Each structure stands twice: as structure tokens, then as C-alpha cells.
Amino acid sequence: MYAYDELDRTLINERVSEFRDQVKRRLSGELTEDEFKILRLQNGVYLQLHAYMFRVAIPYGTLSSKQLRRLAHIARRYDRGYGHFTTRQNIQFNWIKLAELPDALAELAEVGIHAMQTSGNNMRNVTSDQWAGVAPGEVEDPRIWSEILRQHTTLHPEFSFLPRKFKIAITASEHDRAAIKIHDIGLRLHKNADGETGFEVLVGGGLGRTPFIAKTIKPFVHGRDILSYVEAILRVYNQYGRRDNIYKARIKILVHELGIEKFAREVDEEWRQMGHSALTLDHSAIEEVRSRFSYPPYEKLPHMPxxxxxxxxxxxxxxxxxxxxxxxxxxxxxxxxxxxxxxxxxxxxxxxxxxxxxxxxxxxxxxxxxxxxxxxxxxxxxxxxxxxxxxxxxxxxxGLATPNVNLVTDIIACPGLDYCSLANARSIPIAQELTRRFANHDTADMIGRLHINISGCINACGHHHVGHIGILGVEKNGEEFYQITIGGRADENAQMGVLIGPAVPYAEVADVIEDIVEAYLALRDRPEELFVDTVKRLGVEPFKERVYATR
Amino acid sequence: MTSPLEQKKIRIAGPSVVTANRTWDGVVVYRTAQQGWSTVLSDAAIVSTSDDARALLAESVADDVGAVGAYIAPVELNGGVIKPGNLREHIRSKGVTIDLLPA
CATH class of the missing domain: 3.90.480.20 (Sulfite Reductase Hemoprotein; domain 2)
Structure with a gap:
């Protein structure tokens, strides 16, 4: 766990007071919705189909039991008794009342939780591996660096009004559990030949309307330089990123249009001009943050009790x-x-x-x-x-011991049209039906690792592009249809899935997924060959034939 | 089911209402003929021409303190009963189509 200091606590409490005043002025009519919108977004408050939605940050995915109890209290006292954990280490409450939000924020602040920068065109929650600090073979705990970046970018005036939202993820393990290649900046912690800690820096990843896998811009940036290098990237983005077209505003578009080499030169030039600035981290600054992370007093225990x-x-x-x-x-x-x-x-x-x-x-x-x-x-x-x-x-x-982690029913899904004002189609009922179709755990075990991702619109909050099977909801003449992709993945070998054919109606989605899985079982070389590897070996055609031959 | 965010021009093809979310709590509301807001769809003022729709929307948007995000939504009229005109509005009116809590 990371222990907040007095500065952190003051910052969070001041933010609550500030937002309480903003809400008061909004409700009195002193602020119009146009004026208020940017303020509420900077505090994680969206307006969805049925109500306001409140997104709370869980930095690098670490929670104390005290904090989790407070989230439960917020769900019970201010919402409808539940919360939704998202794909970016946040929790969302779907039925919050604007008038009660300042009180909810104040109660969260008491346990060191906030909602700053969980929406809006700024630096979002810096995410990391949920196994950080405990995974065997990890280079070192990536949360130390996540926290350094969190501190530097929280309320940073230069990066509070970026062309568009900006997301960073960090991993320190060989197997990427943080999906760094689909982030604006992905950082892979590793050591150079001299044993020094640093980062491979990737840039320009992201899903949504125009998906890209991030590209490596620098194979190794020393840990002491990571703040200045990230800041150089952000400065180039801030200067050249498009503000005239929301669909072309993310850094991935800038990287794509400039080309990774030219973009890298721009960043290097910016970085050179920054020189040895105050952003260079000295050893004591890093150790100060490291020292605020506490680790359990593990016992010496047998391997097999x-x-x-x-x-x-x-x-x-x-x-x-x-x-x-x-x-x-x-x-x-x-x-x-x-x-x-x-x-x-x-x-x-x-x-x-x-x-x-x-x-x-x-x-x-x-x-x-x-x-x-x-x-x-x-x-x-x-x-x-x-x-x-x-x-x-x-x-x-x-009900928290379903043995389906990484199996076909471990489905990632966005809230979809049941909650979201941007969605074109429902996601959750599709996921629910699929979990019923594959409810037999023997069958799921026999199928093996298979990630299904569902998004209710092209914004791709369910990361459908990188699902082994991706399902994207679209609208056709007022009806819900779904495009199916296969072969995507979000790990260290991240790649986009390939569309298998025309979209299918809502009622047929589960049948189509069953057909795809049956095709895989018939086509795989051996039981150990994963779905995604069979698709890689054979391409989409055999699956396409199976799905559309009778439709 | 076109997102209201993509609703560029106001042209209606049938009976419509103005809907929004109440400012203080976000609850779904409908503009009434009495220039107020109601949580009940059957209380909504129904417009059938684009001019009337524009006028109702303009009046609704001006009430920025009462409700937020006003837009025009289609409805169906069957024997005097008003029903939401598409799935999005059905969900806004009737609630989510899933069980709220985990099974």
C-alpha cells in the first residue's frame, strides 16, 4: 500500500471543497451546464442515460480494505448498492445524484480516494499490473513509477487541457497484464546492460474509432529521466495534437500522421531543449516514493502446506x-x-x-x-x-469463486446501451447470455484460454479490437447488430482482431460465438493450442465459412 | 438509436417529445406542455412538426437549471398511449434490461 502524505490529503480535501462550491453554483443557476461540464468531467462525473455516472480512480489498481469498505458505503448510501469495475482500474457508480456528489467525494477523501482526472482531456489514472509487487520475476514494483507519474501529472497546469484524454500504463513483467500497447504511452520497466532500471517507451496506442498498437519510440530511458521524457512527449502532443476534430485528437493520430520516426525526432528535440531540468529524478526522490509503499510482514511458510x-x-x-x-x-x-x-x-x-x-x-x-x-x-x-x-x-x-478466470466466460464488457449515452447497442445482455451458453466449467476448461471483449459502440471501452473474439455493437436501421472480430490480443504480442464478415443481429450473437468456438475445437492442432494461436495459424477464413455458411 | 450527441439537425419523422435529465439528480424527465418537467412519459408534450419540435427544444434548453442535455426523442402513439420510439428511449423510460445485481 502507498501512504499519502499531508500534501496529498490537503490536495484531495481542497478539491472536494472546490467541487462542492461548483456544484452549489450549478444548482443555483450561477453556472450553466456548458460552464459546469468541464468542471464535473475533471471530477469524474458524466451524464449517462438514466443519471449521472461517477468514476472513481483506483491508482495502479491497489485498494486497502478500509478503502473498499468505503466504496461499499458509497454504493449503498449514494447509489443503488453496487459498483462497476472498469477496464482502467476505476470503479463507476451509475445512479449518483449531483446534489449528493460533494458529500460522496468528501467521504472518499477521508480514506484517500478521489475522482480527479478520471474524465476530461487530461492525464487519466496511471494504471499498472494488478500483480505489481508480488509477481515472480518482476523487474521491480512498477507502482513506484506509476505513483511518481501520478504525482507529477495530477492537476499539472500544462496538461489539464490536452487535445484529448491521455492514458499511461506501466508493466514490469515479461507478460503484460496492463495492456500497455493500447495506451497513449506504454512503459515497460526493464534493466539495461549495466543493470540500471529504465523503460522501453511506447507511444500512440489506443482503440476507439481508429485503433493502433503503440510503437516503441525509445528502447531505454533511464528511470531518472522518465518524467522529463514523458513530459517531452506530452509537450509535442500538446503543441501539434489536433483540437479541431475530436476524432483526430488523440496522440495515436498525431503519431500515425507524422510517422513514428518524425514524432520521435520532435520528442528528442524537445527533450534536448529541456536539458537537465528539475524533472530529472534524483535517487532520494525515487527512494522517498518507494519508502511510502509498505509491504506485508510475510512469514516463512512451506511451499506445500x-x-x-x-x-x-x-x-x-x-x-x-x-x-x-x-x-x-x-x-x-x-x-x-x-x-x-x-x-x-x-x-x-x-x-x-x-x-x-x-x-x-x-x-x-x-x-x-x-x-x-x-x-x-x-x-x-x-x-x-x-x-x-x-x-x-x-x-x-x-459468489466470488467462479473458476473462469481467463476462460470463455471471463468476458470484458462495457456498460453498453443499458447505461451509456454514447452506446449504439447493448453489451451486458450479450455477455450474460454467453456466460449461460458456456456455463459448464468442464467445457470452458476444455476450450482453454479465450478472451471475449464486447463494446456497445466504436469508442471501444470493452476493448473489442483486442479480444481473442471481439464483439462490437452497431446500429442498423434502428436495430442492434454486432460485428465479430477474431485473433486480437492485448498482451505483449498485442494485435487487432480481424473482422470475419457482416454484422449479425442481437438474437444471433451467442449462436455465432458458439459456432466460432466449435470451429476452433475442430481446427486446433492439439488441446494446448490456444484459440488465438489457431486463428494465427489458419487465418479467419475457416471461421468465416463456419459462421456464414448457413446464414 | 442515434446518439443525441450526433443529432445535428432537427427534423422529425413522427410524433416526438423533448427529454433530458433532471439537473440535481440526473433522473430522466420529459418536457410538459406546461413548460415544466415530468418523470412520466405520458405527461410529455407531443410535437408532430419540425417547427414545433424546434420551439419545444429551444424552450427546454433555456431551462438549464431544471434539466440538462435536452434533445428530441421519437415516440409511438397507440390509442392515446405514448410509448418510447426506440430501444434507447425504452431503456431510459423503463430502466436497464438486465438484473442490476450480480447473479
Whole structure:
């Protein structure tokens, strides 16, 4: 966990007071909606179909049990008893009242949570690997660098009115769980030949209307220079990014139009002119941030405790353990992923009661810490292996032990037309139907790793472009239709999926996905060949034939 | 289901109402013939010509304190009963099409 200092607390509290005054002036009519909109957006407040939507930041996906309890309280007191975890380590409340928002923000501020820059044309929540600090083989904890960037870019006057929103993600592991290649800036922490810590810097990734995979602009930037280098990128973007056309305003368009080489030269020139500025991080500044992260007092525990050996006789426990429990960097401990994708449930939603109960379990089994991943699942990052059987029973009672992590029913979905004012089609009912179709865990295990991503419009909040199977809702003559892509992926080998053919109506989507999965099972070389690898080997044609031959 | 954000020109093809979200709590509201707002669709003022639609929208937008994001939405009239004219408006009027809480 990161401990906020007095400056952080003052900043958050002052922001609450400022927003309370802005809301008061809006409700009295002193501010028009046009004047107020930019102010509410800077505090994470959108206007959706049914109500205001309130987006709260969970920096680098790390939550304390105290913070999770407060989120549960917000859901219960100010909303309708649940929250929705998003693909960018935020939580959204869908039914918040504007008049009550300042009180909700004040209650969040008491536990060090805020909503600053969770919307608007500024630097959004800096995200990271939800296994940061506990993943075996990690170069070092990427949250230290996420926090440095968060501090520098929060309310930074030069970057508060960018041409468009701006997102950074950081990973420090070989396997990218933070989807850095679909971010405006992706940072991969690694060490150079001299053993110094630095970053591969990627730029210009993003999905939406015009999707691009980020390109490497610099193979290695020393850690001490990361602030100045990121600032150089932002300055070039701020200067040349388009403000005349919202569809061409993201940095990915600028990078594409200039070309990565020219863009890199512009950044290097800006960086050269900045020279050794105050942005160069000295060792003590980095260590100061590092020192504010606390790590649990791990016990020395056996690799295979008796409790685990005994529980292994229970096939239900074993199924869950194999699916949802991952190795930890400390012997005797595990990382436990909690699926927020129950059969028939809305992906990423958690009730206030679940959040409260999970906070209690985090206190009992995970040193009071919870993580949020971009796949819309949660994790307990420090669970002693001996405690896994008891934890599993407790999670099962809460509906948080569905053994489907990374399987066909672990679906990423945006809120879609059920909530979102931008959506053309519904996402959640499609996801719910698919989880029912593939509810048999034996079948899901047999299919293996398969990521389905659903977006209700071209803005791609469900990351459909990079789903192994991507589903995009579109409108045709007032009816919901869905385009299907296959072969996308969001990891270190990120790539866009390929459209398999004409869009299909709402009622046929689940049938089409079943056809695609059946085709895969018939076409794969061996059981270990993943869906995405079969598509890579064979292309989309065999799948296309299967889907459209009878339609 | 065209997003109201993409509603560039006001041309209506059938009976329509003006809808928005109430400013203080965001609840879906409809403009009434009495120049107020109601949460009930059947209270809405119905317009059938583009000129009337423009006038109703202008009046609604001017009430910036009462409601926000006003736009024209189609409705269907069946035997005097008003129904939302598309899926978006059906969802705004009746609520989400899913169970709210996880199963």
C-alpha cells in the first residue's frame, strides 16, 4: 500500500471543497451546464442515460480494505448498492445524484480516494499490473513509477487541457497484464546492460474509432529521466495534437500522421531543449516514493502446506485453485484472482455486500489489500497457501469463486446501451447470455484460454479490437447488430482482431460465438493450442465459412 | 438509436417529445406542455412538426437549471398511449434490461 502524505490529503480535501462550491453554483443557476461540464468531467462525473455516472480512480489498481469498505458505503448510501469495475482500474457508480456528489467525494477523501482526472482531456489514472509487487520475476514494483507519474501529472497546469484524454500504463513483467500497447504511452520497466532500471517507451496506442498498437519510440530511458521524457512527449502532443476534430485528437493520430520516426525526432528535440531540468529524478526522490509503499510482514511458510495437500482431494477446490490461484514471489504465498464474472451476472459488477465481505476477507487473508485488474476482476495479492481452502469456501459463499478466470466466460464488457449515452447497442445482455451458453466449467476448461471483449459502440471501452473474439455493437436501421472480430490480443504480442464478415443481429450473437468456438475445437492442432494461436495459424477464413455458411 | 450527441439537425419523422435529465439528480424527465418537467412519459408534450419540435427544444434548453442535455426523442402513439420510439428511449423510460445485481 502507498501512504499519502499531508500534501496529498490537503490536495484531495481542497478539491472536494472546490467541487462542492461548483456544484452549489450549478444548482443555483450561477453556472450553466456548458460552464459546469468541464468542471464535473475533471471530477469524474458524466451524464449517462438514466443519471449521472461517477468514476472513481483506483491508482495502479491497489485498494486497502478500509478503502473498499468505503466504496461499499458509497454504493449503498449514494447509489443503488453496487459498483462497476472498469477496464482502467476505476470503479463507476451509475445512479449518483449531483446534489449528493460533494458529500460522496468528501467521504472518499477521508480514506484517500478521489475522482480527479478520471474524465476530461487530461492525464487519466496511471494504471499498472494488478500483480505489481508480488509477481515472480518482476523487474521491480512498477507502482513506484506509476505513483511518481501520478504525482507529477495530477492537476499539472500544462496538461489539464490536452487535445484529448491521455492514458499511461506501466508493466514490469515479461507478460503484460496492463495492456500497455493500447495506451497513449506504454512503459515497460526493464534493466539495461549495466543493470540500471529504465523503460522501453511506447507511444500512440489506443482503440476507439481508429485503433493502433503503440510503437516503441525509445528502447531505454533511464528511470531518472522518465518524467522529463514523458513530459517531452506530452509537450509535442500538446503543441501539434489536433483540437479541431475530436476524432483526430488523440496522440495515436498525431503519431500515425507524422510517422513514428518524425514524432520521435520532435520528442528528442524537445527533450534536448529541456536539458537537465528539475524533472530529472534524483535517487532520494525515487527512494522517498518507494519508502511510502509498505509491504506485508510475510512469514516463512512451506511451499506445500498440509492444508493444501488435504484440500487437493476436493475436485471443486482443485478446479478453482488451478484456475484462479497464481504463484507469488514469496514462498508459501499465492495471488488469488476473484472473478467478477458469475454466470448470468454483469461483468465487473460487485455489490456493496460483496465489497464489505471481501474487505473482511482481505483483512483476514491478504494483509488488508485488494487489487483491481483491467480485466474487470479483483485479486487478493498476499494469500498464504495454507489459507486457500478456507478462503475458497468464503469466496464461494459470496459468489466470488467462479473458476473462469481467463476462460470463455471471463468476458470484458462495457456498460453498453443499458447505461451509456454514447452506446449504439447493448453489451451486458450479450455477455450474460454467453456466460449461460458456456456455463459448464468442464467445457470452458476444455476450450482453454479465450478472451471475449464486447463494446456497445466504436469508442471501444470493452476493448473489442483486442479480444481473442471481439464483439462490437452497431446500429442498423434502428436495430442492434454486432460485428465479430477474431485473433486480437492485448498482451505483449498485442494485435487487432480481424473482422470475419457482416454484422449479425442481437438474437444471433451467442449462436455465432458458439459456432466460432466449435470451429476452433475442430481446427486446433492439439488441446494446448490456444484459440488465438489457431486463428494465427489458419487465418479467419475457416471461421468465416463456419459462421456464414448457413446464414 | 442515434446518439443525441450526433443529432445535428432537427427534423422529425413522427410524433416526438423533448427529454433530458433532471439537473440535481440526473433522473430522466420529459418536457410538459406546461413548460415544466415530468418523470412520466405520458405527461410529455407531443410535437408532430419540425417547427414545433424546434420551439419545444429551444424552450427546454433555456431551462438549464431544471434539466440538462435536452434533445428530441421519437415516440409511438397507440390509442392515446405514448410509448418510447426506440430501444434507447425504452431503456431510459423503463430502466436497464438486465438484473442490476450480480447473479
Amino acid at each position: 498440509d492444508e493444501l495437500k488435504e484440500a487437493a482431494h476436493d475436485p471443486l477446490f482443485e478446479r478453482w485453485r488451478k484456475n484462479s490461484v497464481a504463484p507469488h514471489k514469496v514462498q508459501g504465498y499465492s495471488i488469488v484472482t476473484l472473478s467478477l464474472k458469475p454466470v448470468g451476472g454483469p461483468p465487473g459488477d460487485a455489490s456493496a455486500d460483496q465489497m464489505d465481505a471481501l474487505a473482511d476477507l482481505a483483512d483476514r487473508y491478504s494483509f488488508g489489500e485488494i487489487r483491481v485488474g483491467h480485466e474487470q476482476n479483483l485479486a487478493l495479492p498476499h494469500v498464504a497457501k495454507r489459507d486457500l481452502p478456507q478462503l475458497w469456501k468464503a469466496l464461494d459463499r459470496l
